Amino acid sequence: MRDLAVVVLGHGSRATKPEANDAIEELGRMVGDLLDLPTAVAFLNRDSGRKGMEEACHEAVRQGQSTLVILPLFLAGGVHVTEDIPAMVQEVEASLGCRCLVARPIGADRGLAKVIVERAREVIQGEGL
Numbered sequence: 001m002r003d004l005a006v007v008v009l010g011h012g013s014r015a016t017k018p019e020a021n022d023a024i025e026e027l028g029r030m031v032g033d034l035l036d037l038p039t040a041v042a043f044l045n046r047d048s049g050r051k052g053m054e055e056a057c058h059e060a061v062r063q064g065q066s067t068l069v070i071l072p073l074f075l076a077g078g079v080h081v082t083e084d085i086p087a088m089v090q091e092v093e094a095s096l097g098c099r100c101l102v103a104r105p106i107g108a109d110r111g112l113a114k115v116i117v118e119r120a121r122e123v124i125q126g127e128g129l
Contacts, residue, residue: 005038005065006031007056010073011080012043021048024073031071038065044080053085057092057100067099068092074105081105 008031010024025041032039042056057068070089074081089100106112 003064003066004069005040005060005063005067006035006069006071007053007060008032008039008041008071008073009053009056009085010041010043012045012048012050014045014047014049021050025050027073037069038063044084053088054092057096057098061096061098065098067101070100070102072103072105075107077105 008024008028010021010028012024013020015021021043024043028039028041038060040056040060041051042053043050044053046052053070060068070085072081072085085102089102092098093100
């Protein structure tokens, strides 16, 4: 299982404030810690100024991982999930000779709903409602 690595793939923002992408980096570190696997964070938006998927995959393969689990941080199966990411995966597999397994998008999930409700309650309580 040591030849396995994870690539957490966020959309990314071209915003000039670094914190616009920092949450994705932090979430990626958390995922890596919880999985106890080598984990890279990558960004689909090339204007984010952060590492792209191809670069993250290349680094993982260079470090000896031959199977990469791509975890798209997307809620639904839009164009990025159904077209862009599969095309990138195909290119990565062909150029690096690795195997990429792409996880499904996050989707509607009770755990995520709980986080959203928590944020709503913060606002409601903060306003004394």
